[in-house]
Amino acid sequence: MAKSFEFWFDLGSPAAYLAWKRLPKFLAQTGAGVEHKPMLLGGVFKATGNASPVTIPAKGKWLLDDLARTARKDGVPLAYGPGFPVNTLPLMRGAIGLQMRKPERFAPYVDAMFDAMFGQPKDMRDEKTLGGVLAAAGFAPAELMALAADPEVKQALIKATEEAVARGVFGAPTFFVGSEMFWGQDRMDAVAESLAAGAA
Amino acid sequence: MAKSFEFWFDLGSPAAYLAWKRLPKFLAQTGAGVEHKPMLLGGVFKATGNASPVTIPAKGKWLLDDLARTARKDGVPLAYGPGFPVNTLPLMRGAIGLQMRKPERFAPYVDAMFDAMFGQPKDMRDEKTLGGVLAAAGFAPAELMALAADPEVKQALIKATEEAVARGVFGAPTFFVGSEMFWGQDRMDAVAESLAAGAA
Numbered sequence: 001m002a003k004s005f006e007f008w009f010d011l012g013s014p015a016a017y018l019a020w021k022r023l024p025k026f027l028a029q030t031g032a033g034v035e036h037k038p039m040l041l042g043g044v045f046k047a048t049g050n051a052s053p054v055t056i057p058a059k060g061k062w063l064l065d066d067l068a069r070t071a072r073k074d075g076v077p078l079a080y081g082p083g084f085p086v087n088t089l090p091l092m093r094g095a096i097g098l099q100m101r102k103p104e105r106f107a108p109y110v111d112a113m114f115d116a117m118f119g120q121p122k123d124m125r126d127e128k129t130l131g132g133v134l135a136a137a138g139f140a141p142a143e144l145m146a147l148a149a150d151p152e153v154k155q156a157l158i159k160a161t162e163e164a165v166a167r168g169v170f171g172a173p174t175f176f177v178g179s180e181m182f183w184g185q186d187r188m189d190a191v192a193e194s195l196a197a198g199a200a
Numbered sequence: 201m202a203k204s205f206e207f208w209f210d211l212g213s214p215a216a217y218l219a220w221k222r223l224p225k226f227l228a229q230t231g232a233g234v235e236h237k238p239m240l241l242g243g244v245f246k247a248t249g250n251a252s253p254v255t256i257p258a259k260g261k262w263l264l265d266d267l268a269r270t271a272r273k274d275g276v277p278l279a280y281g282p283g284f285p286v287n288t289l290p291l292m293r294g295a296i297g298l299q300m301r302k303p304e305r306f307a308p309y310v311d312a313m314f315d316a317m318f319g320q321p322k323d324m325r326d327e328k329t330l331g332g333v334l335a336a337a338g339f340a341p342a343e344l345m346a347l348a349a350d351p352e353v354k355q356a357l358i359k360a361t362e363e364a365v366a367r368g369v370f371g372a373p374t375f376f377v378g379s380e381m382f383w384g385q386d387r388m389d390a391v392a393e394s395l396a397a398g399a400a
Contacts, residue, residue: 048256048257048258048259049255049256049257050256050258050259055249056248056249056250056370057248057249057370057371058248058250058369058370059248059250059364059371061368062368062370062381062383063352066383066387068388073262088255130382161310167260168258168261169258170256170259171259171260172259181262181265183266186386187266190269
């Protein structure tokens with residue numbers, strides 16, 4: 001039986017970024033397959049009554065310290081661009097749109113977007129800056145913008161976000177192994193254990 | 201140099217209960233000393249704008265699943281009594297009062313209270329039930345209640361809670377290694393790493 005898990009994410013989540021950076025090693029170590037699941041975290045927050053932890057100043061401060069500790073340990077750069085947390089609606093439409101229409105370009109897009117959000121952060125709210133990031137990663141900005149404006153793509157992101165909420169998601173990243181849910185990059189060990197138990 | 205850390209807790213927190221149960225092994229493995237720090241989590245929530253995660257239903261559901269997974273892994277019973285989350289004001293006054301007046305009875309009290317909250321949970325809101333739990337653990341209920349009503353004890357809990365908030369605490373359990381803060385029973389590995397780094 002092939003083992004696989006779902007990785008639900010939003011490009012605006014630094015915890016999802018850290019998880020994304022860990023995925024290649026994780027996949028190699030577990031031998032598992034991953035199903036990428038873009039969702040709009042802002043929509044999840046709205047539907048569940050949850051909110052970004054940075055809305056509680058003491059919690060936000062600690063969380064950023066904790067993510068920095070994890071990033072150092074993982075050897076991954078982590079920084080924040082202007083306006084964090086950023087509205088990721090156009091970015092996530094681009095992600096799900098590529099997954100639908102040009103799946104081979106999905107991972108390069110997510111790589112480029114996460115790096116521009118948290119690796120060497122830029123002002124991703126600025127259309128020209130975003131265009132430059134896209135172009136540098138080999139995407140035609142106008143094409144991506146048209147994709148993000150496509151009603152089918154918009155609808156797909158709404159549906160995906162609704163599915164996430166219906167299945168109990170309230171934050172990012174969220175992993176599913178079958179129906180078992182794990183929230184947070186700090187639960188990847190538990191995901192690995194669940195995959196191993198399921199494969200046994 | 202002696203290594204030590206602070207353990208801030210409230211008897212109403214199931215995550216603090218799991219951490220408490222792990223402490224003996226943790227102390228043996230790290231060789232560190234622990235300073236127990238009772239606080240009123242409800243007061244911390246009020247001051248920081250934070251709230252129990254169970255106030256977000258999807259998050260509460262996942263958290264209870266996650267704590268159950270940890271409890272199974274640790275081989276510790278975990279269940280919830282009526283009225284969870286319970287107002288722990290009298291229980292925490294008892295904890296800090298014993299720490300001030302009969303420190304040798306502090307750990308047995310915390311043991312008995314945590315067990316009655318989450319090990320074999322009882323309705324700890326009921327004075328008679330609470331009295332029975334205290335008596336079974338060798339405490340005179342009337343003496344404990346007088347202690348919890350002592351103005352100096354009440355003031356000490358207020359001061360401790362204010363100190364927690366001033367130092368950045370927003371939840372329980374919280375650990376400090378010097379000024380470095382760690383939130384959650386799931387950060388005890390990071391606490392151990394920090395202790396080891398500090399001792400090197």
